[in-house]
Every structure is written in C-alpha cells, then in structure tokens.
Amino acid sequence: MYYYGANRPCRRPFHMPEGQEYDVEVIDTWNMTITPAGRHSGEFTIDMPSRPYMAVRLVKVK
Numbered sequence: 066m067y068y069y070g071a072n073r074p075c076r077r078p079f080h081m082p083e084g085q086e087y088d089v090e091v092i093d094t095w096n097m098t099i100t101p102a103g104r105h106s107g108e109f110t111i112d113m114p115s116r117p118y119m120a121v122r123l124v125k126v127k
Contacts, residue, residue, distance in 0.1 A: 086126040
C-alpha cells in the first residue's frame with residue numbers, strides 16, 4: 066500500500082519484479098471509494114485523480 070496524504074500526484078510509476086503480477090487498486094480515502102486499475106507486472110504507471118488522500122494498493126497474484 067502506498068499512501069500519498071496531502072500530495073496530489075497525477076500518475077505514479079512502479080518498479081515491481083518482472084514475472085510477478087499484481088492487482089492494482091486506487092483508493093480514495095476521503096470519498097471511501099476503490100477503483101480497480103488493472104493487473105500489472107514489471108515497470109508500469111498508474112494514473113491518479115490528482116486529489117489529496119489517495120492510496121494505491123498492490124495485491125500479489127498467486
């Protein structure tokens with residue numbers, strides 16, 4: 066889980082191990098919503114809504 070607090074990133078790059086997949090979700094902690102952002106591996110970028118109090122959750126796929 067990556068939490069950005071008052072920061073407002075418009076996108077976030079990730080560098081995860083090649084060959085290991087992750088289900089990615091963008092969490093709006095203020096509005097209490099979770100938006101799926103796909104399944105990714107290796108290097109990828111997640112678009113963010115440029116609002117404060119956002120988080121990104123990566124769940125390893127077995």
